[in-house]
Each structure stands twice: as structure tokens, then as C-alpha cells.
Amino acid sequence: MSDDTQQRLLEAAGRVFADRGYRDATVREICAEADVNLAAVNYYFGDKRRLYIEAVKCAHRSMIEQVPMPEWPPETPPQERLQQFVRTLLNRMLGEKNVGWRPRLMLREVIEPTEACRELVDQYFRPHFEILLGILRQIVPADTPPQVLHQLGFSVVGQCLFYRVAGEIAGMMIGPREHAAYYSREQLADHISRVSLAALGCVAPFGSVSFARGPADPLSTSSVGDPAEQN
Amino acid sequence: MSDDTQQRLLEAAGRVFADRGYRDATVREICAEADVNLAAVNYYFGDKRRLYIEAVKCAHRSMIEQVPMPEWPPETPPQERLQQFVRTLLNRMLGEKNVGWRPRLMLREVIEPTEACRELVDQYFRPHFEILLGILRQIVPADTPPQVLHQLGFSVVGQCLFYRVAGEIAGMMIGPREHAAYYSREQLADHISRVSLAALGCVAPFGSVSFARGPADPLSTSSVGDPAEQN
């Protein structure tokens, strides 16, 4: 039964690559973690590089089925879809309880793409980005140029990615108490959804007060009126 | 004069560490780049790790004076300040013409903080974040809770950070033509400012047309959006 050791090797490789990086991770440590012989990596994958590539593929494959995208009934309003999309995205990026190494491994691939990257883009990132674009298309005017739509998508994704990339730094800046009280995944997802929907004009903006008394701008006066928020 | 070789060593270390990573960068390559003897790193810094720490400090120190924050006259409207802040942030993150290694080095430190990190937070990130918070405070209502303000700041920073972290992937997804046409720093800064200001209610939101003439949408008034709810 080679399937067992091969699978165990893939998972151990994913873990070690994720928190040591490609060069820092040694095949010896990976094999020790997987409890297989040192030569197994050469026997099954031939190479450290090919082991890495397969580990990345395996990681993203099992992450898809771990946190699947929600299925919406056809009449679900786009605002609700966006909110749930953000929630799912954040859950994937921050990782589930004991598989936190998977998103970390993918993040490394995002920051400096290797050979495993193109497949990751085609099979993982682009399909999900298309879902997001589909949601946004239902919200913005029909004549919105595609590049604007794309950058809107990147704005949503970027807000989520921030807490994966700089979460530790953010925690340092606000202190542990505020972090513990206001940075759960649900709270973050709610905030990001609200910012995005406000930018899209679906919910009330954050600073409507100073907007109400701003300079007479034909664009802004004709837009969203004022949801009675006069604090 | 040791000061010369020491400084040259620091800069070369910054460059090599930035695009090779800590472990991948060899002291041999650093010394070759700096055109000094291999033993110099041990003579001046004692250790590879301490050389790295000093290189990070040196990098962020010289980056501050490279792209300074704009000085605003006291009556500058916060909208304009935010726009220029985003522009500066983006310029720093994507790097100036021939010093692109500095932000890359700092990004590595953000993603997995080491010993040099706390100093970076105290001297670099927090002061600039405070500037951003000061701008936002002038826009949102006075009774906005601090944690909401902080997360608004993170939403702005996150949108910028995205193009530093995932810029390559983004380029893969949209194709080289759209990237060349719409992803200059000025265009990205304008987009991010517009999204942020729209979320804050300072400019018209993106979906105002479809929002204004759309069917009486129950969501925008009752379900998701009503700002009466407080978390």
C-alpha cells in the first residue's frame, strides 16, 4: 500500500512547507514528520521541488472541499450573496481549526508564484473571482467597464487578505483586548461586507454626516439620499 | 574606514534578503554583492541573524526619508488628505524606481514577524496608521467606536496591500493588456480612494444608478443595511 505513505508524505510536506518555507523545509524533517524513510520522497516524487508542487495542489484541493462556496437559490439578492461570499473567503483564508497550514501554504504561493501557481490560478482563484464578479455585476450599473468591476473585486478580496497577511501586525497595533473583542471572523466579515456594500451604495455609508454638508457635488446629491442618520 | 564596507554590506544584505528570503540568501552572495570579504559579516555583525535585523532597520529607516508623507495645510479637507495618503502608501508599497527591494523586505517582516518587527511597528507602521485614523476621524461621526475606526483603516490599508501581495496573481487573472492599461499607481490610488470615500459617504457610490432606479429593494431599507443595528 503505497497510497498511505504517499498521502502522509503529502500532508506532512504541506505542514512543513507552510511554516518553514520551501528552502527552510528539509526533506529530512518532512520524512520524520510523516514517519517514512528519507528516500521515500525520491521514490514517490523524484524531487523536492515536485513534492512541493504536489503538496500545494493537494492542499488547495482539500481546502476547496473543506470550506465550500454556499449554493444560493436563484433569487438570492446580491447583497446577501456578497456577505456570504466574504464570510467564506475569510474562513478559507484564516483557516479552520487544525488545518491552518493550508492557507499559509497558498499565501506563500501567492506572494512569490512558482510552477504550481498557474494551476492554482486556473482551478482555484479565477473561478472564485468569477463568482465575486457575478455578484458585483448584479449591483453596479450594467455599463460599468470591466476593469472597474475587476478592481472592485480586488478591493473586496484585498480587505480579506489583509487579515491573513498582516493579521499579526494588526494585532500588535490595536492590542490584545480589542483584538479578542472585535476581531472574530464573523465580526470581520460583517465589517468588510458593510464597507463594500456601502461603497456600492447598497447600505448607508459610514460618514454620512460630513457628506451631507460637503460641497455641492452633482454626483453626490443625486445619489443615495440620506438614511436618517444625523448623529 | 570601516563605515563604508559596513554600510555597503547593509545595503547589499537588504537587497539579497529581500528577493531571496532569509534562509535562501547566503552570506556569500551578500558579501559578493557588497564586494567585501566573506568574514566581514562576522566581523561587523557577528552573525547572519544580526545582519538581517540591522538590514531591516536600515531599510525602513531610509524608506521613511525616501517617500515622506505630504504635509497638509490645516484647512485641507479630509477627502483630499485620504486620497494623497493612499497615493503615498501605494507608492511606498510598490516601491520607487530602483529601491524596490525595501518594501519587499518589509513585507517579509509583516508576513512572518521576527525580532526586528516590534521596532518596525513602533517607529513605522503605528505613526502612519495614526495619520490615517486622524483623517478618518474627520469624516466619520464623532461617536464612531474606535474599533470601527481601526477596521476602516485596515480596509484602506488592505486594499493597497493587496497589489503588493497579490499583484502578480492579479496580473495573471486579468491579462497583460488590462494590466498595462489600468493598473498604474495613479489609477490604482484613484480607485482605492474612490472606493474608500464612497464607503465613507464622501463621494457617490459605485452602484448608485442601479440602486436609484432599481425596483423598490427591500434589502436596502430593511434587511441588511439599516444602520440602526449596532454590533
Add this chain to the structure above:
DNA sequence: ACTTGTTTTATACGGTTGTTTGGACGGTGG
């Protein structure tokens, strides 16, 4: 039981790494 093919093991090899060392060089004060 013997052969055949697959999987696992122990061990070895060449190369690269960070670090150390002993001394050469070149000014400076006595």
C-alpha cells in the same frame, strides 16, 4: 517454494552553508 515486481530501509556521496581562524596589510604614536 520460487520468481517477479513493488515498496522500504540503511547508508553513502558530493556540494553548500554559516562560522571560525590565523595571519597579512596599513596606518599611527612612541
Add this chain to the structure above:
DNA sequence: CCACCGTCCAAACAACCGTATAAAACAAGT
């Protein structure tokens, strides 16, 4: 002139890396 001191250099060191190999263990068909 000489000893001194900070700086630099070439060479070497021990440790560890990825990879290769040959033999052992195993499974299964005949």
C-alpha cells in the same frame, strides 16, 4: 624603527542539505 591596533583576507571547518544506490523486506502469482 617598532610595536600596536583596527581592518581585511584566504583558507579551512564542521554541519547539514538533497540526492542516489544497493540491498532488504514484502506481496502475490504461478
